Amino acid sequence: MEPEYHTSRRLLVLFCFALMIAGSSQAYSTGIGTDQDDMGDVAIAGCTCHAENPDNSITVILDDVPYRYSAGTIYQMAIQLIGGPEIDTESNTAGFSMRVSAGTLSGAEGFEDLVQNWEDDTATLTHAGSGSKTEGRTWTIIWAAPESGEGIVTFWLAGNSVNGDGIPSELDRWNRLSISIDEGADDGETRTIFSGNGQITPPAAKEGHVDLHEMGAALRAHWLGLLGFGAVILVILFCGLFLRYGLSRHHTGRSNLLKLRIKHLRRGDQL
Numbered sequence: 001m002e003p004e005y006h007t008s009r010r011l012l013v014l015f016c017f018a019l020m021i022a023g024s025s026q027a028y029s030t031g032i033g034t035d036q037d038d039m040g041d042v043a044i045a046g047c048t049c050h051a052e053n054p055d056n057s058i059t060v061i062l063d064d065v066p067y068r069y070s071a072g073t074i075y076q077m078a079i080q081l082i083g084g085p086e087i088d089t090e091s092n093t094a095g096f097s098m099r100v101s102a103g104t105l106s107g108a109e110g111f112e113d114l115v116q117n118w119e120d121d122t123a124t125l126t127h128a129g130s131g132s133k134t135e136g137r138t139w140t141i142i143w144a145a146p147e148s149g150e151g152i153v154t155f156w157l158a159g160n161s162v163n164g165d166g167i168p169s170e171l172d173r174w175n176r177l178s179i180s181i182d183e184g185a186d187d188g189e190t191r192t193i194f195s196g197n198g199q200i201t202p203p204a205a206k207e208g209h210v211d212l213h214e215m216g217a218a219l220r221a222h223w224l225g226l227l228g229f230g231a232v233i234l235v236i237l238f239c240g241l242f243l244r245y246g247l248s249r250h251h252t253g254r255s256n257l258l259k260l261r262i263k264h265l266r267r268g269d270q271l
Contacts, residue, residue, distance in 0.1 A: 043099035043124065043156040046176045058083045058175040059196035060159040067191060068184035071148035076108050081137040083196070084161025084173040091164030094137040095127040101154045108140035115139055137161060145183075154180045 046054055063078040079096055087093050097118070098105060105125035107115040114131030118124040125141060137159075146153065160174040177195035 041099060041156070042097040043158050043176075044178075046158045046174055054175045054195075055084075055173040056175065056195075056197045058159065058161055058173045059194055060157060060175045060177050061192060061194045062155070062157055062177065062179065063192045064190045065179060065193050066181060066186050067189055068186050069145045069153065069181050070186040071145055071150070071183060073145045073186065075143045075145065077141055077143060079139045079141060079157065079159065081159040081161050085163035085171065087135065087137070088164040089133065089135050092132045092162050092166065093134055093164065094159065094161045095132050096125075096139065096157060096159045098125040098141070098158075099123060099156045100143065102146040102150045103153060104144045106142045106144075108142050111140050115141060132162075148183070150183060152180050152182050154178060 059082040061078075061080040061082065063080065064075070065077060066075060069075065079098070081094050081096070084094070100123055102123075104122040105117065106122070107113075107125075111131070114128055114134065115125055116128045116131075118126050127139065131139060143155075156176070156178045158174060158176040160172055162172040165171070175195050177193060179193045
């Protein structure tokens with residue numbers, strides 16, 4: 001009986017462990033927020049369940065950020081992650097967690113089902129299940145600015161690029177950023193905020209096209225040739241205009257002088 005007891009206990013432990021793994025994996029792929037591993041809010045502390053430290057090879061971008069915000073105004077911004085494991089569109093590609101100190105967050109038009117407020121907290125935003133499978137690791141969001149008098153508002157954003165195996169591990173890569181916006185006159189100008197080393201690899205050239213970055217000296221020679229050809233055309237045009245209008249004035253003056261000589265010769269006068 002004792003061996004059977006130990007076997008049953010091992011099976012129970014393995015079953016519970018499997019449920020924990022499946023549950024945590026499911027939770028991360030369908031969104032994440034607040035404190036998940038006693039390290040603080042995910043948007044602020046980062047995705048420490050995947051790796052202990054942020055990775056600057058991951059560029060976290062927050063685009064269309066105003067320099068100042070007007071109270072009660074609706075702002076549309078874009079989140080993008082660049083870098084990390086290869087994108088597998090058949091599985092999860094990335095996720096994010098965002099928190100704002102004032103105002104409310106929501107998904108922009110077309111992204112309502114791709115993002116969600118974590119536990120219905122409108123000060124937080126994270127990916128939904130379908131939003132973790134985005135091909136470009138991008139999400140467009142809405143921030144409704146608070147009412148007048150709030151002052152400086154801070155955004156925290158953590159983004160995680162994953163390999164799609166459904167298991168939180170150091171094979172995934174994450175980074176984070178924070179930005180503060182002061183209340184004031186909004187002139188409509190926006191900026192792009194990013195964290196990371198900025199070494200973004202340009203997309204590969206499409207088949208049948210040539211990547212200009214790889215043309216090197218050949219491309220420079222091509223443009224120099226065009227500039228030289230343009231310079232020759234300009235010189236020819238200048239010379240033509242000079243011959244047409246410059247010499248014609250001299251020719252007209254000499255013709256008039258010749259006519260005057262002939263007129264006086266007919267009268268027998270001398271010039």
